[in-house]
Amino acid sequence: MASKAVAVWGSYVSQLGREDSGSRRSGFALNWNRDIERSCKFGRIGVSGDLAALLATKPVEDENPASPTVELQRLVEQYGNNESKRLHKDVNSLPRPLSVTDLSPSAKNGLNVRVAYQGVPGAYSEAAALKAYPQCEAVPCDQFEAAFKAVELWLVDKAVLPIENSLGGSIHRNYDLLLRHRLHIVGEVQLAVNHCLLGLPGVRKEELKRILSHPQALAQCENTLSKLGVVRESVDDTAGAAQFVAASGLRDTGAVASARAAEIYGLNILEEKIQDDSVNITRxxxxxxxxxxxxxxxxxxxxxxxxxxxxxxxxxxxxxxxALRDINLTKIESRPQRKQPLRVVDDSNTGRARYFDYLFYIDFEASMAEPRAQNALGNLQEFATFLRVLGSYPMDTVL
Structure with missing residues (x-):
């Protein structure tokens, strides 16, 4: 059977190992390690001194000058002490070598890290970025793709983008962008979302005729908004809706957004936790x-x-x-291929059948450091026409 090329973390593996033996390292594992090693850089340092200059130093004359041998010994000891101090100083000024724990997504609590998110200040994505990196500089982007490009162009260090919600389901746009861009998933954040109904100061919720918010937020608050009998209008993000209501000064218009957005844009919270289900989590x-x-x-x-x-x-x-390797799957998502959405199969005598050609996205609970994960993907590659690892990263278990 002909070997198939597989795109894995930016490299291509022509053939993966097919043995489940832990003593053998498959091509997949070797390629993985090579990709990781490329991201590490090492330098060398040197420490030098000038003994000749030190020995040329003229000693202070006293009444009992020391013998040349004693004086030379004193100068050598002085040089050694000075060189030791200099070496100690130089070593202390060097950057501390990174450990494995430093390479986790939340190293240093995000100090001096620039993190892109979609929306404006007060968006739930900003809250997710601050949860992942509490001391980061959160950088707003107008669209999801702008956040991807900001990372690719080195304008920011990371991007935090929503991928699914417990009520609204998957954000398909970001699944498509994951394949289009060559970024890696290095972590996840689970954020509890509490939608608030916001309005201008002095406005009662009964006076509202129109509500603005992101389509997902409007869908998650269907029951509350239906009872109010308001017209719903979609905008790019929840905090942007709050910003518009505050700027427009329209007393008959409200927004569904976070409590932080109300604080930032000077709106009143007319009602809290208006989502249909109290357990509303965005990943x-x-x-x-x-x-x-x-x-x-x-x-x-x-x-x-x-x-x-x-x-x-x-x-x-x-x-x-x-399943054969006792690996739990947590997510399965299928998306039609954008460039080749249909596949024609000549499987009948009367005509040719047309099928959608799908991409399958899967999340599973295992690290790529485990042989069982490497062997599972080696086995999958035997009949997959394309395979790419999007990331292997720590799970977020804290809400």
Whole structure:
């Protein structure tokens, strides 16, 4: 059977190992380690002294000058002490070598890290960025794609973007952008979302005729908004809706946004927690230019995308590679291929059948540092026409 090329973390693997033996390292694992090593850079330092200049120093004359031998010994000891102090100073001025724990997404609480998010200040994405990196500089972007490009162009260090919500489902736009851009998932953030109904000071909610917000937020507050009998209008983000209401001064217009947005733009909170379900969680992905080193000392999640040949049982076989190795799947998402959405199959005597050609996105609970994860993907590559690892990263278990 001909070997198929697989795009993995920016490199191509021609053939993966097919053995489940822990003593053998597959091509997948070797390629993984090579990609990680490329992101590490090492330098050398040197410490020098000038003994000749020190020995040329003229000693202070006294009544009992020391012998030349004693004086030379004194000068050598003085040089040694000075050189030792200089070496100690130089070593202390060097950057501390990074440890594995420094490479986690929340290193130094995000100090001096610039993090892009979609929206304006007060957006839930900004709150997610600050949860991931409490001391970061949050950089607003007008669209999701702008946040991706900001990372690629080195304008920011990371991007935090929503990928799914417990009520509204997946954000398909960001699934498409994950494949289009060569960024890596280095972490996730789960954020509890509490929608508030906002209005201008002095306005009662019964006076509102129109409500602005992001389409997902409007959908998550369907019951409350239906009872109010208001007209719903979609905007790019929740905080942007609050900003518009404050700037326009329209007393019959409200917004669905966060309590922080109300504080920033000077609006009143007319009602809190108006979402249909009290448990409303949005999951965000943290994206970076380089992957992080996967570990096994804490729960990890790995995200992949792949395509399959058309045929009976191929999806079953794809999922079986994880079940056989006791790997739990947490997310399965399918998206039609944008450049080649249809596949024509000549499987009948009367005509040619047309099928959608899908990309399959899967999240599973295992680190790429584990042999079982490497072997599962090696097995999947045997019948996948395309396979790419989007990231292997720590799970967020704290709300």
């Amino acid at each position: 965000f992905l943290i994206l970076a230019r380089e992957p992080i080193i996967p570990r096994t000392d804490r729960p990890f999640k790995t995200s992949i995308v792949f395509t399959l040949e058309e045929g009976p049982g191929v999806i079953f076989k794809a999922l079986a590679v994880f």
